[in-house]
Amino acid sequence: MSQERTEISSLGEFGLIDHLTKNIELKNASSIVGVGDDAAVIDHFGKQTVITTDLLLEGVHFDLAYTPLKHLGYKSVVVNLSDIYAMNAMPTQITLSIGISNRFGLEALDEFYEGVYAACEKYDVDLIGGDTASSQKGFVISITAIGEVAPDKYVKRSTAQNGDLLCCSGDLGAAYLGLIFLEREKKIFLENPQVKPDLEGEKYVIGRLLKPEARKDIIDFFGDAEVTPTSMMDVSDGLSSEILHICKQSELGCVLYEEKLPVAEETRKAAFKFEIDPTACALSGGEDYELLFTVAQKDYDKLVLNEQISVIGHMVEQEKGHKIITKGGNTFDITAQGWNAFR
Amino acid sequence: MSQERTEISSLGEFGLIDHLTKNIELKNASSIVGVGDDAAVIDHFGKQTVITTDLLLEGVHFDLAYTPLKHLGYKSVVVNLSDIYAMNAMPTQITLSIGISNRFGLEALDEFYEGVYAACEKYDVDLIGGDTASSQKGFVISITAIGEVAPDKYVKRSTAQNGDLLCCSGDLGAAYLGLIFLEREKKIFLENPQVKPDLEGEKYVIGRLLKPEARKDIIDFFGDAEVTPTSMMDVSDGLSSEILHICKQSELGCVLYEEKLPVAEETRKAAFKFEIDPTACALSGGEDYELLFTVAQKDYDKLVLNEQISVIGHMVEQEKGHKIITKGGNTFDITAQGWNAFR
Numbered sequence: 001m002s003q004e005r006t007e008i009s010s011l012g013e014f015g016l017i018d019h020l021t022k023n024i025e026l027k028n029a030s031s032i033v034g035v036g037d038d039a040a041v042i043d044h045f046g047k048q049t050v051i052t053t054d055l056l057l058e059g060v061h062f063d064l065a066y067t068p069l070k071h072l073g074y075k076s077v078v079v080n081l082s083d084i085y086a087m088n089a090m091p092t093q094i095t096l097s098i099g100i101s102n103r104f105g106l107e108a109l110d111e112f113y114e115g116v117y118a119a120c121e122k123y124d125v126d127l128i129g130g131d132t133a134s135s136q137k138g139f140v141i142s143i144t145a146i147g148e149v150a151p152d153k154y155v156k157r158s159t160a161q162n163g164d165l166l167c168c169s170g171d172l173g174a175a176y177l178g179l180i181f182l183e184r185e186k187k188i189f190l191e192n193p194q195v196k197p198d199l200e201g202e203k204y205v206i207g208r209l210l211k212p213e214a215r216k217d218i219i220d221f222f223g224d225a226e227v228t229p230t231s232m233m234d235v236s237d238g239l240s241s242e243i244l245h246i247c248k249q250s251e252l253g254c255v256l257y258e259e260k261l262p263v264a265e266e267t268r269k270a271a272f273k274f275e276i277d278p279t280a281c282a283l284s285g286g287e288d289y290e291l292l293f294t295v296a297q298k299d300y301d302k303l304v305l306n307e308q309i310s311v312i313g314h315m316v317e318q319e320k321g322h323k324i325i326t327k328g329g330n331t332f333d334i335t336a337q338g339w340n341a342f343r
Numbered sequence: 344m345s346q347e348r349t350e351i352s353s354l355g356e357f358g359l360i361d362h363l364t365k366n367i368e369l370k371n372a373s374s375i376v377g378v379g380d381d382a383a384v385i386d387h388f389g390k391q392t393v394i395t396t397d398l399l400l401e402g403v404h405f406d407l408a409y410t411p412l413k414h415l416g417y418k419s420v421v422v423n424l425s426d427i428y429a430m431n432a433m434p435t436q437i438t439l440s441i442g443i444s445n446r447f448g449l450e451a452l453d454e455f456y457e458g459v460y461a462a463c464e465k466y467d468v469d470l471i472g473g474d475t476a477s478s479q480k481g482f483v484i485s486i487t488a489i490g491e492v493a494p495d496k497y498v499k500r501s502t503a504q505n506g507d508l509l510c511c512s513g514d515l516g517a518a519y520l521g522l523i524f525l526e527r528e529k530k531i532f533l534e535n536p537q538v539k540p541d542l543e544g545e546k547y548v549i550g551r552l553l554k555p556e557a558r559k560d561i562i563d564f565f566g567d568a569e570v571t572p573t574s575m576m577d578v579s580d581g582l583s584s585e586i587l588h589i590c591k592q593s594e595l596g597c598v599l600y601e602e603k604l605p606v607a608e609e610t611r612k613a614a615f616k617f618e619i620d621p622t623a624c625a626l627s628g629g630e631d632y633e634l635l636f637t638v639a640q641k642d643y644d645k646l647v648l649n650e651q652i653s654v655i656g657h658m659v660e661q662e663k664g665h666k667i668i669t670k671g672g673n674t675f676d677i678t679a680q681g682w683n684a685f686r
Contacts (some may be wrong), residue, residue, distance in 0.1 A: 032391065033499060036592070038429035038576050039395035039490070041497050044387050048375065052382035055440035055474045055485055086381035097398035097485055131398045142398055142440055142485035147382070154384050156376060233381050249379070 006106035016132055019106070020113050024127055028092045030148065031126040040128035042093060047148040052083035058138040066182045069108055071210045072141075073115025079236065080145035081123050082214040082289045086234040087156075088222065089149035091123060097131040099140030123216060153228065155293070158249035160231035164294035166254055166313040167229075167303065169218045171262040172239055173278055176285025177270040178202065178209030204266035212289045218308065225302045232293035238286040241336040244322060246294065253320040256313035256334060259327050283324075283334075348448035359475055362449070363456050367470055371435045373491065374469040383471035385436060390491040395426035401481040408532075409525040412451055414553045415484075416458025422579065423488035424466050425557040425632045429577040430499075431565065432492035434466060440474040442483035466559060496571065498636070501592035503574035507637035509597055509656040510572075510646065512561045514605040515582055516621055519628025520613040521545065521552030547609035555632045561651065568645045575636035581629040584679040587665060589637065596663040599656035599677060602670050626667075626677075 008016055021035045033041035042049070056076055058064060064072075077094060084091040096116060100109065120127055125145070133140075185197040199206055215234075222228065231250055235242050239261075247254050261282045271278040294315055295303060303309050322334040351359055364378045376384035385392070399419055401407060407415075420437060427434040439459060443452065463470055468488070476483075528540040542549055558577075565571065574593055578585050582604075590597055604625045614621040637658055638646060646652050665677040 033497065037499050037501075038426040039393045039432070039488075041430065041492070042392040042394065043494065044392060046389060049385040049387060049392055049489075050382045051385065051436070051438060051472060051487070051489065053438040053440050053472060053474055053485070053487055055442055055476050055483065057442050057476055057478050057483065059479045060442075060477055083381040087384065089382070093394070095394060095396040095487060097396050099398055099400050099403075099483070129394060129396060131396055133398050133400055134403055135400050136402045137480060140398065140400065140442070140483055142396070144394070144396055144438060144487040145382075146392075146394065149384070151386065154376065156380050158380075 004107050008100070008102070008104070008106050008109065011106070013132060020109065021127070023117070026126045026128070027124060028126050030092055031128055034126060034128040035130070040093070040095070042128070042146065044148055046151070048151050048154065050084055050087045050089040050147040050149055050154060051144065052080055053142065053144040054080050056141040058140070063186070064139070065186050067210060069111040070115035073112040074119045074211055076141050076143055077116055077119035078212055078214045079289060080143045081119070081125065082234040082236070084145050084147035085214055085216060085219045086232050086291060087147070087149065087154045088219060088229065088232060089147040089154055090219065091125045091145050091147040093126045093128045093146040094120070095129040095144045096127060097133070097142040099133045099135035101135050101137055101139070104139070123214065155229050155232040157231055157233050157246050160246055160250035160252055160294040160315050161296065162252055162315055162317055164230050164296055164315045165300060165311050166243070166256065166294055166315060167309055167311050168235065168239070168262065168290050168292045169215045169308050170288070170290040171264040171267065172235065172288050172290060173263055173271070173281030173285045174205045174208035174267040175212065175287035176281045177267055177274065177276070178205035178207070179287070180274055180276070181205060181270065182209065202270055204264065205270045209287060212287065214289060215291045218291050221306050225305070227295060227299045227302050229293035229295050232291060235288045235290045235292050236286060238284040239292065240283040240334045242292050243334060244336050246292065247322055250315070251318050253316045253318050254313055254322050255316055256324040258324060260310060260312040262310040347450055349450060351443070351447065351449050351452065352445070354449070356475060363452065364470070366460070369469045369471070370467060371469050373435055374471055377469060377471040378473070383436070383438070385471070385489065387491055389494070391494050391497065393427055393430045393432040393490040393492055393497060394487065395423055396485065396487040397423050399484040401483070406529070407482070408529050410553060412454040413458035416455040417462045417554055419484050419486055420459055420462035421555055421557045422632060423486045424462070424468065425577040425579070427488050427490035428557055428559060428562045429575050429634060430490070430492065430497045431562060431572065431575060432490040432497055433562065434468045434488050434490040436469045436471045436489040437463065438472040438487045439470060440476070440485040442476045442478035444478050444480055444482070447482070466557065498572050498575040500574055500576050500589050503589055503593035503595055503637040503658050504639065505595055505658055505660055507573050507639055507658045508643060508646070508654050509586070509599065509637055509658060510652055510654050511578065511582070511605065511633050511635045512558045512651050513631070513633040514607040514610065515578065515631050515633060516606050516614070516624030516628045517548045517551035517610040518555065518630035519624045520610055520617065520619070521548035521550070522630070523617055523619070524548060524613065525552065545613055547607065548613045552630060555630065557632060558634045561634050564649050568648070570638060570642045570645050572636035572638050575634060578631045578633045578635050579629060581627040582635065583626040583677045585635050586677060587679050589635065590665055593658070594661050596659045596661050597656055597665050598659055599667040601667060603653060603655040605653040
C-alpha cells in the first residue's frame with residue numbers, strides 16, 4: 001500500500017465519485033447511460049437480461065490482513081460475473097456500491113478500484129453505476145452484475161435430466177487450501193511479527209483464493225461447440241453443496257466418482273502438507289468459481305475435446321439418492337458441507 | 344416487535360432464503376426467472392433497461408432506535424424506485440441483499456421483509472434475487488432496482504435547456520423535520536426512559552421520513568399528458584444540491600423563487616416549533632423523494648392541470664449563476680447544503 005494518504009473527506013461525496021469513475025469508457029454497445037445520473041440505461045436489442053448480486057462484508061467474506069485491496073476489487077467483480085456465466089450468459093455491465101470507514105484513505109480506495117477496473121477490462125464489462133457511503137466500521141462491497149443471453153438460451157439449475165453427464169470445469173479445492181495457508185500465516189504473524197511468511201511454495205493455491213477467474217472460456221466453448229448444458233451453476237460454496245442444489249431443483253439423484261474429481265498437483269501437495277484429504281477439499285472447499293453443469297450423453301464427444309472439462313459423474317433417478325463412489329470402491333452419501341453463513 | 348424469537352441460524356442460509364422468498368409471485372411479464380438460481384432473467388421486449396443501486400447502512404442511513412423494521416423495508420425499496428422514476432422509466436424488478444448480525448431474530452427479519460413486499464406490491468415490482476450474509480455488526484441493505492422505458496424516452500440530468508421551467512412535485516422539507524423531531528425524542532428517551540414520546544402532533548413530518556413514497560403518479564401523468572421533461576432527478580440530498588447538479592450537468596444557471604417552494608402546512612408548523620426556517624428545510628433538508636425536473640415553456644398549460652406539480656423557477660444561461668429570489672425580493676446564490684457522506 002502506498003505511503004501517501006489523502007483523506008476521502010477532502011473530496012466530498014461527488015468529488016469522490018468523479019475521482020473514482022473519471023476514466024470509465026463504456027465499451028458495450030448496450031451501455032447507453034453510465035455513471036452520473038439517477039440510474040443507468042441499457043439497451044438489450046432483443047436479448048434477455050440476466051441479473052445477479054452479491055454482498056461482501058469485511059471480516060465475514062474477506063480479511064484485509066492478507067487480502068490486497070487490488071485483488072479484493074478484482075475478485076469482487078469476478079465472483080459476480082461467475083454467476084452470469086453460470087446462466088450461460090455474457091456479462092455486460094456491473095454496478096458497484098461501497099461502504100468505507102475513515103480508516104481508508106483515497107490511495108487505498110484507488111487500489112481497490114484498480115482491481116475492479118482490471119476485471120472489467122479483462123471480461124469486457126462496463127461499470128455503469130453505484131453508490132458510495134461512509135460506514136461506521138468495516139468495508140462493505142455490493143456488486144450487481146448484468147448480462148445478456150439470446151432468448152431461451154439461459155441455463156437454470158432445475159433442468160438436469162436423468163442420465164445426463166455431470167461435469168465441472170478446471171480444478172477444485174485449491175482456494176480452500178489457500179485460505180488455510182493464509183489463516184495459518186496470519187496466526188504466526190500475530191504471534192511473532194518478526195517471522196516473514198514464505199508464500200512462494202503455495203503460489204497456486206493462494207492465487208486461486210485471492211485472484212480467482214470466472215470461466216468465460218467455458219461459455220465461449222459451449223457457443224463454439226454448439227453445446228447447451230441442461231443445467232448449470234457455479235461452485236462458490238463447495239462442489240457437494242452445489243451438486244445437491246442441482247439434484248434438488250432438478251428432482252434427480254446422482255453418482256459421483258472420486259477418481260474423476262479434478263484436483264491440481266499443487267493442491268494435492270498442499271493438502272498433503274496440511275494433512276487434509278484433497279478429496280475433502282474438492283468436495284467441500286468452496287470459492288473455486290468453477291462451473292458445475294450437466295449435459296446430454298450425446299454431447300460427450302464434443303466435451304472431451306476440451307481439456308478444461310471433466311466428466312465427474314452422472315444423474316440418476318431421485319430415489320437412487322446422491323452417491324459418491326470412492327477410489328477404493330466404497331459408496332457414500334454426498335452431504336453438503338458448504339459454507340453456512342449463520343453458524 | 345414480536346416477543347417471539349427464532350434464531351436465524353436454526354434455518355441455515357438456504358432455509359432462510361426459502362423462508363423469506365416463499366410467497367413471491369412474479370407479476371411482471373418481463374420477469375422470466377426469479378429467486379433461486381445464480382441469476383435472474385428479464386426479457387425487455389425491445390424496451391431499454393434502467394438500473395440503479397443504493398447501499399443503506401445502519402447508524403449512517405437509518406437509526407433502528409426509531410425506525411420500525413417494516414418501514415425500513417418499505418423505504419429501502421421506495422428510495423430505489425424513486426431513482427427509476429427519475430429517469431422517466433417504470434420499475435419492474437428489484438434485487439435485495441442484506442447483511443445481518445445475530446442480534447436479529449427471524450421475526451425481526453420477517454417484519455423488514457413485510458415492508459419490502461408491501462412496497463413491491465404497491466409499485467408492481469418483482470423481487471427477483473439477492474444475497475444474504477451475516478454481518479459482524481449492524482444491518483446492511485443493498486438494493487438494485489431495474490426498470491424499463493421505451494427507447495430514447497429516458498430523461499437525464501444533463502439535458503435541461505435555457506429558458507425551461509424548473510418544477511418539482513409534492514412538497515419539500517417535511518422529512519428533515521421528521522428527522523429533527525425523532526432525534527430529539529430519542530435524546531429525551533435516552534436521558535429519561537420513563538417519558539413517552541408524543542408523536543401524534545408530528546405525524547405528517549414523521550411519516551414523510553419513515554415511509555416516503557416514490558412519485559409514480561407524476562410519471563404516469565407525464566405519459567397521459569404527453570409531456571417529456573427535458574431533465575429530471577429525484578430529491579434525496581436536498582433541493583438546492585439537486586438543482587446544482589442539473590445546472591452543472593446541463594451547463595446552465597437558474598433562478599429559483601422562494602415564494603414558489605411547495606411547503607406543507609404541517610411542515611411550516613413543525614419548523615416554527617423548532618425555530619427553523621421552513622425555506623431552509625425545503626432547500627437543504629433531503630430525503631423528500633420528490634421529483635425535480637425541467638420542462639419546455641410550451642408545456643406549461645399541461646403542467647398547471649396537476650396540483651402535485653409546482654413551477655419553482657426557470658433555467659438561464661450558465662453565466663447568470665444559480666440564484667434564489669427571496670420573498671423579500673433579495674437575491675442570493677444557491678449553495679449546496681446537501682448531505683456530505685464523508686464529513
